[in-house]
Amino acid sequence: MRTRGDAPPRLEPFAAGPVAGIAAAAAALLTALSGRYGFHRDELYFLVAGRHLAWGYPDQPPLTPLLARLGSELFGATPTGVRILPALLAAASIALIALIARELGAGRDGQVLAAAAATCSGCVLGNGHLLSTATFDLTAWLTIILLALRLSRTGELRWWPLLGLAVGTALLNKLLVLGLLAALAAGVLTAGPRGLFVPRPRTLLGPLLALLAALPFALPVLYWQAARGWPELTVAHGISAAGGTEGRLLVVPLQALQLSPLLAPLWLTGLSRLLRRPQLRWARPVAVAWVVLCLLVTAGGGKAYYPSPLLYALTAAGCEPFVHWAREHRAKLAGGLLAALLTSALAALPVLPASALAVPMTVDPDLGEEVGWPELAHATATGWAAVPVEQRATAVLLTSNYGEAGALARYGPALGLPSPYSGHMGLWAWGPPPATATGPVLLVHPAGQADLEEHFTACRTVARVDNGHGTANMEQHAAVVLCAGPHRPWTALWPLLRRY
Template sequence: MAIAPFAAWPVAGVAAAVATLLGLLSGRYGYHRDELYFLLAGQHPALGYTDQPPLTPLVARASVALFGDSPTGLRVVPALLSAVTVALVALLARELGAAARGQLLAACCAACSAAVLAVGHLLSTTTFDLFAWLVVCLLVLRLLRTGDGRWWTAIGAATGIALLNKDLVLLLAAALVPAVLALGPRRALRGWWPAAGLLAAVALALPNLYWQAAHGWPELTVAGGISGKDGPHNRLLFVPMQLLYLSPVLVPVWVAGIRRLLTEPALRWARAFALAYPLLCVLVLATGGKPYYALPLLLVLTAAGCEPLARRVAAPGRRRTGLAAWLAFGAALNIVITLPVLPPRLLPAVNWIYPEQGEQVGWPELAAAAAEGWAAVPPDRRARAVVFAANYGEAGALARYGPRYGLPAPYSGHMSLADWGPPPDTANGPVLLIHPDGYADVEKEFTDCHVVARVDNGQAVPNQEQHAPVLLCSGTTAPWSALWPELRHFY
C-alpha cells in the first residue's frame, strides 16, 4: 500500500498553534502538585524512584536549568511534546492511507482534544507517555504495512525509552501482540527481529529495572495501592471518560476509524488496532487502572477515521464550515476545562470535571500558613524542630516557597521522599505538621498536637489542601528512625 506525501506545512501550522497557545498560558496559576514533586525529585537524581522511572524528574531539572526556574520554564518541554503529538496523529493518519486533507483533519482533531491540551500544559509522566505510545504505534503500523522486520529494533528502542518514563507502555504491548496474533499479519511476529526489539527495549530500560529490583520493586507496591484505593472509582468512570477525555465531538470520528479498520480491504493489515483498543480497555478495567491509560489507542482510531470524513467534506455540494465550527466548539470547551483561562475564583465551575486545574492554586499560601505555624515554635527550640508534610505536593511547595519565610527543608514519608529521610534522631524538638483536611491518621505518630494555622488559597478553590490544618506538636511518639517505616506511604 502506497502512502501519500506528508502534509508538512499545514500540519506544522496546527502544531505551532497548539505550542503557542500552551506557551502563552503556561505561566497562569502556578505549579501543579506533581510538578513540585518532580522538581524536588530532580534534586535527588537516581536511576529510579519509588513511584516512577527517572526520566520526568531529570527532565524537570534540565528544563528549569535551560528555560528558567518558573512554571513557564518547566512547561516548555510539555508544550513542544504536545505539538509533536499533533504531528504524530497526522502521521498515523497518513500511514493509514490519509491524503493531505485527512492528515490535516487528524492534526486538528488532536489539537482540539482534551488529552493533548491537558498534558501539554503540565510537566507529567503522562505527557511523555502519550507521546511515546504514539511513536510506538506509528512504528508498529510501519512494521505491519511493510512487513520489514527491521522496524522491530526501532520499536524496541522506543519502548525502552518509554519504560524510562513509565511502565504503562507494557499494557500497549500486552494489547497489540494478541491482536496481531488474532487478526494478523502474523508474519510480523516471526523470525529473530522481534527478539532483537525485545533486547533493545530491555537494554535501554535496564538501569531502572536494576534500581527497582535492588529496592524491592516499589513501583508494584504503588500500582497495587492505586488499584486498591481507586480501582472501583476508575472502573465506574471508565466508559464515560472514554467519551470525554478526547472530546464528545470526536466520538463519531474514532467510531468511524474502528469501522474503517475492520471493513476496508486496503487496511486489512492494520485491523489489529481495532481489536487492540478493546483488549487494552479490558486490561485497564481488570487492573483498576485510570481511564486515560487507553487514550493513545483512541487517538490512533481517531486518525484512522479522518480520511473518510475528509473525503465526505470535500465532496461537491458539501459545506465545510459545519465541521470546522464543530471542531472549534470542541476545542473551546476543552480549553476552558483543561487550560488556565478562567480567573482562579471561577475554577470550581470546571474543577469537578478536571481537578488538576485546582491543584495549581494555593501552594504559596500553604507555605505562608506553615510560616505562621513556624512562628509559634520557640526560637530556642527551632534548631531541633522538624517540618513534616503528609504528601509530596505539600513537601514540594514547602521546599519551593518555604525558604522565603525562613522555613527549614521539609520531610515527608510519601513516595520517594521517604528515601531522602528520616530526620536525625537528634531532631527531638517540636514538629510542625501539615496534612490535608480530613487526613488525621498521621497525627497518631505525634504528641500534643494543636492547630496553629489553616491553609486558605484565597480563591475558594476546593483542592486537596484547602483548609488543611497546620499543627504544632510537642514531638514524636518514638525516635524518627524507629517511626519512619510507619510514616512511609505509597498513595
C-alpha cells in the same frame, strides 16, 4: 506483516507545512497559558525528585523528574519554564497523530484534519499544559503505534530496532508501556498479521533486534524496581483501590470525554474502518489493542486515560473518510472543531479565573491542584513562627504528601523555612530527620486527615491554609499543626511513616 511478494500500500506525501503550523500554534497557546495559575502538586514533587536523580522512584522511573530538572535549568524554575517541554511534546504528539493518519491512507486533507482534531482534544491540551508522566507517555506511545503500523504495513526488518528503542525510552517513564505491548500482541494474535509470531529466522531476528535496542534503557529501571520489591506495582494497586467500581465502569466514557465528545464521530468511524475494511487488515491489531487495553484497565482499576494513545490512532484512522464529507460541509466541520477546542480548553487549560473552577474540576480535578501552593507555604511560615527561636535548631518540618513537601521546598526558603521531610512516595528515601531533631515538629496535612498526628505528642493546630480563591482542592483548609515531638526516635518512627 505483509508477505514478501506483496507491495506495501503507497503513502501520500506528508502535509508537513500545515501540520507543523497547527502543532506550533498549539505549543504557542499552551505556553501562553502556562503561567495562569501555578505549579501542579506533581510538578513540585518532580522538581524535588529531580534533585535526587536515580534509576527509579517508588511511583515511576526517572525520566519525568529528569525533564523537570532540565526544564527548570534551561527555562527557569517557574510554571512556564517547567512547561515548555510539555508544550513541545504536545506539538510532537500532534504531528505523530497526523503521521498515523498518513500511515492509514490519509492524504493531505486527512492528515491536516487529524492534526486539527488532536489540537482540539482535551487529552492533548491537558497533557501539554502540565509536566506529568502522562505527558511523555502520550508522545512515546504514539511513536510506538506509528512504528508498529509501519512495521506491519511494510514488513521491513529495519523498523524493529527503532520500535525497541521507542519501547526502551518509554520504560524510562512508566512500566505501563508493557500493557500497550501486551494489547498490541493480543491484537496481532487475534486479528493478524500472525506472521510476526511464526518461528522463522527472519521473524525471530526482528524481535531480537528490538529487545537488544530496548535493554540498555529497560534493565536499569527493571533492576531498580525488582531490588526494592516492585514498589510501582504497589502504587498501581493503590490507584486501583482508590478508583473503585465506578472508576472501572467509566473507562470508555471518560476517554471519550477527555478526548472530546464532539470528536466521537472520528474515532467511531476509525474503529469501524479498521475492523471492517479488508485493505486495512494489516492495521486491525491497533483497533483490537484499544479494546483489549480498555478491558485490562477496567479489570485492573487503572486510570481511564491509559488507552488514550490508541484512541487517538482510531481518531486518525477516521479522518480520511470525513474529508469527502468536509468538502461539502466546511462550515459544519470548522464549527465542530471550534466547539471542541473551546470546550476542551475550558476543561483542561487555565482559561477561567481560579475562583471559577468548580465546574471544570468535575472533568479534570488537576486544574484545582495548581492553586494555592504559595498560600500553603505562608500558612506554614505562620506555624513556624510559633516555634520558639531557641528550639528551631532541633525542630522538624514534616508533611503528609509530596505536594506539600514540594511546595515548601520551592517557596519555603524565601520564608525562612527549613527543608521539609515526608514519608510519601520518593521522599521517604531522603529521610529520616537526624536523631538530634528531637522536636518540636511542625506538621502539614490535608483537613480531615489527621492520622499523622498520632505519632507525636501535644499537638495543636496553629494555622490553616486558605488559597484565597475558594478552590476546593486537596489542600484547601489544610492544617498546620505544632507538636512537642515524636513518640519514639526517628529511626524507629520513619518506617511507620512510609506510604505510597
